[in-house]
Amino acid sequence: MPISFDPADALGSDWRSARWLGRIDLGAGPSPVLVVDGIAYDMARVAPTVAELVAGGSFDHAQGEEIGALDAIGLSVDGLPRLLSPIDLQCVKAAGVTFAVSAMERVIEERARGDAGAAAEVRSRLEGRIGGSMRAVVPGSPEAAALKQALIDEQLWSQYLEVAIGPDAEIFTKAPVLATVGWGADVGIRSDSTWNNPEPEVVLLAGPDGRAVGATLGNDVNLRDFEGRSALLLGKAKDNNASCSLGAFVRLFDADFTMDDVRQAEITLRIEGIDGYALDGASSMNQISRDPEELLRQALSEHQYPDGLVLFLGTLFAPTQDRDVPGQGFTHKVGDTVAIETPRLGRLVNTVSTSKAAPPWRFGLTALIRNLAGRGLLA
Structure with missing residues (x-):
């Protein structure tokens, strides 16, 4: 049965007054979509990708084709019209260890050699x-x-x-282009990981000029045992099938939603297991060690991103509560529901699976180019 999408739940109480950017598959393939005053507009004839739409910078929904009221078009995760991850060609970057608590937890992982006990x-x-x-x-x-x-x-x-x-932030590549999953999708952890957790974060979307145009929520799924054994295993700890999720839509900056809202965001997280386990956590962006714009500057200081980028800003959340065995701390179980929420960006919900069991990533760059060409969207 398709998982239905409710904008009031996924985007927050003021979603109708905000401007949103994302992607929807109406049946022919992925299309960039703008949501203005609660109405969704297909922008594929203006710009075939979200990356190109951001690079253009105008976000003029009047040039698009009206789809209908977002809460009435019947969006779902596994049916049509299908809600997709809100980005496409952007490079997916992440900043790590941006809070004092997360720094201490990384040291703990290192010293404990990935042993939760x-x-x-x-x-x-x-x-x-x-x-x-x-x-x-x-x-x-x-x-x-x-x-x-x-x-x-x-x-x-x-x-x-x-x-x-120190003077240099940790900036790494989290996932390949087009590999992120969106609201309602399964998130994957490696099947051979025994110590892992979600990382609830605010994520910036920036164009090729490096200017942030909006923000969304993200889950930078983390394998504490792998990275704890060696920092050289960061790639295996961070980049796996379905290991990176993003909110349903990106909220665009405007007079009513600015970078200061990102700086003051209070993020809550709730994990509910099918075994009856529940865990609540929080992350306050006002405790971040480096300003979001400084993190973005460092990500761009020696590199260019002609299709833009998204940047995960890090998290204060580091679960230490025991789940099963005293002294063993928290780790995910298959079937956990992870809900990440902040009032101005809404609520991101995903279900935990393994990276092997989650739907495989098959729609890559070649498939996208072929799809867009077949629809007559490439000049």
């Missing part, structure tokens, strides 16, 4: 040393350099603390 002891020692001071340190500042030396002296320094308080 050993993490509690490392966590207690590290928090006793730097738990309060790191939150007040500006990355790259003289105070940060002094803290680094103190931690080196205590044999507590780590490569993760370097990117947390």
